Amino acid sequence: MSQDGAVAERDANTPALSVLIRVRGALPSLRPAEQRVARAVLSDPAAVSESSITRLARQCQTSETTVLRFCRAIDLAGYPELRIALARAAQWEETDKRAGAPLNGTINQGDSLSDLVAKITHADSRAIDETGAAVDLRTLAAAVDSVASARRIDIYGVGASALVAHDLHQKLHRIGLTSFSWADPHLALTSAALLTNKDVAIGISHTGSTVDVIDALRVARENGATTVAVTNFVKAPIAAQAELVLTTAARETTFRSGAMSSRIAQLALVDCLFAAVAQRSYAAAISDLETTYAAIQSRHGSRPS
DSSP: OOHHHHHHHHHHTSOTTHHHHHHHHHGGGSOHHHHHHHHHHHHOHHHHHTSOHHHHHHHTTSOHHHHHHHHHHTTOSSHHHHHHHHHHHHHHHHHHHHTTOOSOSOOOTTOOHHHHHHHHHHHHHHHHHHHHHHOOHHHHHHHHHHHHTOSOEEEEEOTHHHHHHHHHHHHHHHTTOOEEEEOSHHHHHHHHTTOOTTOEEEEEOSSSOOHHHHHHHHHHHHTTOEEEEEESOTTSGGGGGOSEEEEOOOOOOTTOTTSSHHHHHHHHHHHHHHHHHHHHTHHHHHHHHHHHHHHHGGGGOOOOO
16 A cells, blocks of 8 residues: 555544643744633533534633634634534543543542552553654655664654653664664754765754753754654644654643643654664564574573473
8 A cells, every 4th residue: 555545544543532632732932812722622622512503612712713713723714613613622522531541640639559450551652653644754754764874873762751862772773773862951952963965853842941952853854854843732833943853642640740741742652763763674673683682682691491
């Protein structure tokens, strides 16, 4: 099947819930009045699907024009399309709820340990599922093309995103690609300054507003490198410095702080990138993985008989 055919097939099977993914992804870039509409949509999609535009505007203390602007901001033609999409999303969430899923990821002080485990694992699994459903396959394919043919790959991340950057680096390195991960902002900038149009720079930031990552990506782009951003918000500041934007779809939880479901979603997305790159040179990648695995076996001691 062609790339376009695969994309069309995947899009046809994308869950109706994707409208809520788009709303969450656009939220930080919306105007304050539009954010009130977005929060109303996210808090009760079923109710909004049954509401008139006038009623929703009054509920959000704004105008019908603002509601229409919100619709366009999430790539919908108008309010009728929003109501239809939300009705489908509400059905999807109701099915999820009937299956015993937690109502939300909010961890309360009185939650039992069982409740806490259920909420965390549900948030993580939904982050992976929704990231897979929402990822733009054409953008991912372009990123794979660039990484597979790059002279070298620089990967930037700070905090929890630095863990993801290092994970991607070691995977690429194990299949023979020259890659580096940089968490120190000064080292990131000096490395980015030496990149060329033969190289790729990948910036990882859940919020897309981490200045150290944005600055490194900007310098890399100024020097001709192909730039890729991995973020949860498609219109985040980091997108201005990236030719290719790959988005995750992680939801907030009480103690997320950029390090829980967001990290899981980032790891899933960069695993897709890595696996697709490795697939381009399948036999060689398998051989390299086996060689590097064998090299460290002596550090694990003898295997039990």
